Amino acid sequence: MGSTCQQKSSSCSSGTCGSADAKIAKQDMAIKTSLGKIKHKILVMSGKGGVGKSTVSTNLALGLANRGYKVGLMDVDLHGPDICRMLNLSDKLHDVKIDRNELLPPMQYGENLKVVSLEYLMEDRDDPIIWRGPLKLQAIRQFIADMNWGDLDYLIIDAPPGTGDEPLTVAQTIKDAQAIVVTTPQEVALADVRKSLNFCKHVKMKVIGMVENMSGFICPHCNKGVEIFKTGGGEKTASEFGINFLGKVPLDPRVVIGGDDGAPYLSSASDSPAVKAFADIVSNVEKEIAAAPITLKTADSGCSCGSTCNPSTCSC
Ligand SMILES: Nc1ncnc2c1ncn2[C@@H]1O[C@H](COP(=O)(O)OP(=O)(O)OP(=O)(O)O)[C@@H](O)[C@H]1O
Ligand SMILES: [Mg+2]
C-alpha cells in the first residue's frame, strides 16, 4: 500500500508520489523498460565456486558479440566481481560525464559488448564489500534500471556460486531469464549442480543447458588431451535431469593466462581444442535459444505492458 503523497504534483496520479512505494514502482517501470529491449537473458550459475562461471560468461558474451549480436555482460558477483579483470577493463563511472537525467553508460568492449560490474561503480577495486541481502537486491535492480543497455540480443549474467541472494534476485527481477549451469567432472561438483537445477525448478527458470568445464587437460606443447578427472559426468547428469548438454571445455593453461591478462583465450582465433569447444557451446546456445523464441515486449509508453498504465497500479 502506498503512503500519503508528500509532494502533490500534476504527474502524481496515484497519491503515492514521493513515497517509498512510488520510488519502487518507478524503478520497477525502469527495469521493465530496460528488460523490454533485451531479447534473451542468460544467467550463468553453478553450485560450486571456481568451476569457470566467469570464464564461461565472458567467453559466451564475446563469442556472441563476435558473431554480430548486440550483447550485454552483467556481473552480479558482488563480493568477487571478476569480469573487469577478465576483459582488462579499468573504466570508472566517476570519470564519465553524465547528464543527471540520463541513464548511466555501461563500459564498452569492442563494438558489440556492453559490460556492467560493481568494480566499474567502485572507486577502489580492492575495497572489501560487505553487503546484506536487501542491498544486493537493490544493487542488481540498479544494474538493470539505471544502466543504458539499449537494444540487446543477449544479456549474459555472471552469478556468484550457489543459490543465494544474487541468483534469486535475478530470478525475481528478470522473469524470463534462462539458466546455463556450469560444472566440472568431479562428483562433488555434479552433486552441487543438482542443487542449481533444483533451484531453477523452484523459481521456474528455464534451463538452456549445462556446460562441463575443466573436462580433461590439453597439453600446451602438443595439444593432445589427457583425462585428469573422469569426464562425461556433466553429460550424464544433464540427461538424468532431461536438460541439454551444451558442451565440454577442456582445462587449458592458456585459459588462465587469458583470464589474468584480460584477453580471453577461448575467444581467440586459435584452433586449439578449448577454443573449438567454446565455439560449439556458443553455437549450441544460439540453437537452443532459436528453438524456443521469446517475443520481445515493446515499451512504447515506458512500461512494458505497452499501454499507458499507471506504474503504481499496473500489474503488467
Ligand atoms: N577451461 C579452463 N582451463 C583452464 N583454466 C580455466 C578454465 N576455466 C576456468 N579456468 C580458470 O579457473 C579459475 C576459476 O575460473 P572462474 O573465475 O571463471 O570460475 P568461477 O566459477 O567464476 O569462480 P567463482 O565461483 O569464484 O566466481 C580462473 O583462474 C580461470 O582462468
Ligand atoms: Mg566468477
Ligand SMILES: [Zn+2]
Ligand atoms: Zn604434450
